[in-house]
Amino acid sequence: MPQPSTLDLGPAAARDAASVDERPILQVRNLNKRFGDGCARCLAPNADFPGNRCPQCGAVMACIDMNFDLYPGEILGVVGESGSGKSTMVRSLYFDEEATSGEMLISTYKNGESNLLTESAQQKRYIRNHVMGMVYQNPYLGLRMSYSSSGNIAEKLFAADRFHVGRIRERAMELLGRVEIPLNRMDEAPKRFSGGMQQRVQISKALANNPPLLLLDEVTTGLDLSVQARVLDLIRSLRRELKVAMIVVSHDLGVIRMLADRTMVLRQGRIIEMGLTDQILEDPQHAYTQLLVHSLL
């Protein structure tokens, strides 16, 4: 039986599979992201060329016709080799990149009837503050390093029109306590914290307004194994307690095995396989997944 390369923590789904509601929290339909304008060759309806870079104009098709659902409280893992489109996919869902086309529906936003990708910039800001949280591999992207940790959380609460100073302080204490930042350090700036602590502050900031959906992009990459294990444990317990749905991008199958109920495999911008994590890791169907699993385990 294949074993994860770094952390041997056993399958996630068997231990804490959340009760999965019928209606997806997130539906993604035909998501496309192209870097570059494209040309007659790559924009043709049945364009066909090896890889995802147009040989004529150099445009990169980073996400091609991606379709998937995510259920409340579910963790969906995303794996694939470098350049397969993992980060571009989550960055497009969080509006860090402008998707070229497609639909994204979230059941708690306008009753799941509005395509978030075509909302106004103002609505997208609202969605990023209320409906989704993002945790980046690089904590400098998610935190203001010279603000205090409590100030980082306050910033997120302000953005959601929560201005009561006493309640903001209480909420910061609650969140930082939950991610095990000592409260006597809550007024310190994250730039003085270790990498693992910075990721924990970033997670607490992303959760400040109780979003039902959290996107995590390689959040434990580069951390020591013991620090990594603590962050992963935190993510699992948050899912259990808060029932927040998550998309977890990682090149580390140990992380995916520990966290994800289902996993999607990306190759050259396309989803080539999706299924229960145990099935993907132990009985991959697609030849590329077999290669990926065997090379990464």
Ligand SMILES: Nc1ncnc2c1ncn2[C@@H]1O[C@H](COP(=O)(O)OP(=O)(O)OP(=O)(O)O)[C@@H](O)[C@H]1O
């Ligand atoms: N700003 C950009 N301009 C042009 N091409 C880009 C840009 N960002 C990403 N790409 C291309 O899009 C494709 C997907 O990149 P992406 O970073 O999403 O892959 P990834 O699977 O996250 O890779 P890694 O695991 O190395 O982070 C790659 O071919 C990449 O070169």
